[in-house]
Amino acid sequence: MGDAGGSHVPAGAAGAPDTRRPREPGDAPASAGPPGRGDAPASAGVLIVGAGPAGLAMAACLKRAGVPYVLLERGERVGWAWHHHYERLRLHTVKEHSALPFLPFPEETPRYPSRRQVVDYLERYAHELDLRPRLGEDVTRLARRDGRWTAETAAGHRYVADAVVVASGYNRSPHAPIWPGMERFHGRLLHSAAYGTGAEFRGQRVLVVGIGNTGAEIALDLAEQGARPSIAVRGGVNIVPRDVRGRPAQVTNIRLLWLPARLRDAVGRLMSRLTFGDLSRYGLRPLPYGPVTQIERYGRLPVIDVGTVERVKRGEIEILPGPERFTETGVVFTDGVERAFDAVVLATGYRPALADFLEDAAAVVDPRGYPPGDGAAALPGLFFLGFARPKAGILRQIGLEAPRVAEQVAEYVRRTAGRGTPRRSGFPGAGA
Numbered sequence: 001m002g003d004a005g006g007s008h009v010p011a012g013a014a015g016a017p018d019t020r021r022p023r024e025p026g027d028a029p030a031s032a033g034p035p036g037r038g039d040a041p042a043s044a045g046v047l048i049v050g051a052g053p054a055g056l057a058m059a060a061c062l063k064r065a066g067v068p069y070v071l072l073e074r075g076e077r078v079g080w081a082w083h084h085h086y087e088r089l090r091l092h093t094v095k096e097h098s099a100l101p102f103l104p105f106p107e108e109t110p111r112y113p114s115r116r117q118v119v120d121y122l123e124r125y126a127h128e129l130d131l132r133p134r135l136g137e138d139v140t141r142l143a144r145r146d147g148r149w150t151a152e153t154a155a156g157h158r159y160v161a162d163a164v165v166v167a168s169g170y171n172r173s174p175h176a177p178i179w180p181g182m183e184r185f186h187g188r189l190l191h192s193a194a195y196g197t198g199a200e201f202r203g204q205r206v207l208v209v210g211i212g213n214t215g216a217e218i219a220l221d222l223a224e225q226g227a228r229p230s231i232a233v234r235g236g237v238n239i240v241p242r243d244v245r246g247r248p249a250q251v252t253n254i255r256l257l258w259l260p261a262r263l264r265d266a267v268g269r270l271m272s273r274l275t276f277g278d279l280s281r282y283g284l285r286p287l288p289y290g291p292v293t294q295i296e297r298y299g300r301l302p303v304i305d306v307g308t309v310e311r312v313k314r315g316e317i318e319i320l321p322g323p324e325r326f327t328e329t330g331v332v333f334t335d336g337v338e339r340a341f342d343a344v345v346l347a348t349g350y351r352p353a354l355a356d357f358l359e360d361a362a363a364v365v366d367p368r369g370y371p372p373g374d375g376a377a378a379l380p381g382l383f384f385l386g387f388a389r390p391k392a393g394i395l396r397q398i399g400l401e402a403p404r405v406a407e408q409v410a411e412y413v414r415r416t417a418g419r420g421t422p423r424r425s426g427f428p429g430a431g432a
């Protein structure tokens, strides 16, 4: 970490600056290792928890602004979640509106990058912008003591900072409801977080529970790979096409952001109707509100279709009601019908699970467990990135908000530490 922001690494700490090359403002500690057990804690201007897209974007913005930070990632690589998502996954947002600040996706990457291309992009981002994450550092406790923030990691290291940015992701922890009889089910039962490819299920009857984007795409993958998928759908669902006549719906949505939600809802519904027709007869009833209201009021994305609807219409993916209970061989649904399955994939979402490591989480999260989405300091020196309700894609939102939140963080560090002045001009795009 550099001196620009007034950071201090105690002499002898393993995180002391590498003196072999000139230090740059915003440098994380140059030595590879974190402070050793028993060493004095490493002291930073800002701690960033998580090196997914949000944590990386935050590090890049702080570095540009000359604010010293330490970036902690529990995984062995940056973008850890993207290393583990299912193989078929592609972004459903276009690369132009999915890149992080200061580095576009490569020219040769297709409009909708694959999971592997996202992984490569995130790794190149960390490398080219010299962000120096500390990998394998799982923050198990984050607490405010005597006006500063302390992070303890599973490896036994301790970090102290003036401010902290939690970028641990809204999908940090798989969420799986419990249905009666689940423990008796003899088939394979897994959360979508553990799903890799439909090739493992060829010829099998697979129930996918939940029709969010993940459930819809896993069912499609299963159908493409020769399994026999069904989707359990409890209530209504808004489905929008990813492209309309070759034009990305995300781009159209961005162009229309100036319109009131009510009108954008109407456009979304019209696009769905024109593309898919009436899906009620297949068991896919629309929600009583439109796709924009769904995001802005309830914080849930509509399904962005990449081919599932076509397979439903062809009868290759069956739509069933919500599960009521499990049996040894299958599931009984809310309409009383029982069906046998070889496997059940719970595409039932994720939770940020901040209480796992953040002391006082209860004071900052809403009843569903989500922190303030606007990144503002929830407790003195505590900021969030990556939790906002996105208007047109979460990655786009992260890219827009990172410079803005970084500016607030820099201002906080400057005010509280009173040592060194971050360069305010270093926030291209701030306020966008």
Ligand SMILES: Cc1cc2nc3c(=O)[nH]c(=O)nc-3n(C[C@H](O)[C@H](O)[C@H](O)COP(=O)(O)OP(=O)(O)OC[C@H]3O[C@@H](n4cnc5c(N)ncnc54)[C@H](O)[C@@H]3O)c2cc1C
Pocket: 049, 050, 051, 052, 053, 054, 055, 072, 073, 074, 075, 078, 079, 080, 081, 082, 085, 089, 090, 091, 092, 093, 098, 137, 138, 139, 140, 167, 168, 169, 170, 171, 172, 214, 357, 385, 386, 387, 393, 394, 395, 396
């Ligand atoms: C299947 C799927 C597909 C998606 N597709 C798109 C898309 O097409 N377009 C789009 O805009 N958005 C998409 N999203 C949404 C969103 O953009 C991604 O989830 C994105 O990765 C969010 O970035 P993040 O950094 O906030 O969270 P994450 O990518 O989850 O990164 C958080 C990081 O924090 C680390 N971490 C967590 N807890 C700790 C801890 N205690 N200590 C240290 N490290 C920790 C994790 O290991 C992880 O690396 C998708 C999400 C999913 C799940």
